[in-house]
Amino acid sequence: MSSARTPHFPAVRARRARVHASHSGSIELASRASVQRQAPVWLFDLDNTLHDASYKIFPEINISMTAAVMESLNVDEPTANILRTKYWKRYGATMIGMVRHHNIRAHDFLHRSHRFDVRPLIRAEKGLAFKLNQLPGRKVLVTNAPLHYARAVLKHLGILRCFDSLWGVEQMKLHGHFRPKPSVTMMRHILAHEGVHPKRAILVEDTLENLRGARAAGLRTVHVFHPGTPFSHGKNGRPDFVDLRVKNVGHLLLRKHPVRGTF
Numbered sequence: 001m002s003s004a005r006t007p008h009f010p011a012v013r014a015r016r017a018r019v020h021a022s023h024s025g026s027i028e029l030a031s032r033a034s035v036q037r038q039a040p041v042w043l044f045d046l047d048n049t050l051h052d053a054s055y056k057i058f059p060e061i062n063i064s065m066t067a068a069v070m071e072s073l074n075v076d077e078p079t080a081n082i083l084r085t086k087y088w089k090r091y092g093a094t095m096i097g098m099v100r101h102h103n104i105r106a107h108d109f110l111h112r113s114h115r116f117d118v119r120p121l122i123r124a125e126k127g128l129a130f131k132l133n134q135l136p137g138r139k140v141l142v143t144n145a146p147l148h149y150a151r152a153v154l155k156h157l158g159i160l161r162c163f164d165s166l167w168g169v170e171q172m173k174l175h176g177h178f179r180p181k182p183s184v185t186m187m188r189h190i191l192a193h194e195g196v197h198p199k200r201a202i203l204v205e206d207t208l209e210n211l212r213g214a215r216a217a218g219l220r221t222v223h224v225f226h227p228g229t230p231f232s233h234g235k236n237g238r239p240d241f242v243d244l245r246v247k248n249v250g251h252l253l254l255r256k257h258p259v260r261g262t263f
């Protein structure tokens with residue numbers, strides 16, 4: 001696991017280290033380290049949390065995902081659509097079904113299914129880098145999307161450097177099996193790998209099922225409401241596994257004490 005993800009983020013971490021270096025010596029660095037130990041660790045989802053994926057990206061992914069299934073299995077479009085739906089419902093990701101049932105390499109399929117320029121398709125709230133930097137504590141990206149896509153989106157949003165580490169679906173593999181969100185086991189694994197106690201971690205996310213999984217792993221949760229996310233309304237208001245509901249990241253900052261005990 002660690003060997004798979006290590007090559008992807010040291011550059012980000014190194015740049016952050018330089019940005020935070022100061023001339024005032026070790027005392028300031030020590031006190032900063034102490035604050036970092038106390039501060040919460042924010043786990044951010046990507047799609048429909050940090051940007052509006054429903055606007056143009058999800059429709060594009062739909063097209064390229066179907067094309068990727070057709071190309072990988074040499075099937076027609078209706079068959080590809082049936083398989084996509086079946087695997088998405090059963091495993092939470094089409095890619096997992098393609099790997100399990102057709103021996104397709106995850107890396108190849110993820111590249112085929114996300115082979116488009118994200119830049120003209122992105123829509124997001126303004127000032128995201130500033131807003132994220134206002135939130136005390138480390139930020140970690142945890143997305144069920146492929147890493148190359150996540151990096152491209154974060155880069156275009158100007159927030160890649162806000163994150164200490166990135167977890168894409170390729171990294172969510174345990175004992176040879178993919179375990180994307182809402183896997184409780186994977187969430188515990190991520191926290192252990194990041195060296196964070198669940199009580200210090202907060203998942204910020206638009207998908208309620210993923211927040212339910214995070215709560216089962218002991219995290220606190222922030223629901224970013226997005227009207228394009230399936231089942232985002234909840235049946236009876238705010239579910240008991242959601243600590244806070246917001247409209248966007250800016251809205252999270254406006255709350256004086258966003259999530260109890262974090263500040």
Ligand SMILES: [Mg+2]
Nearest residue numbers: 045047048206
């Ligand atoms: Mg999402």
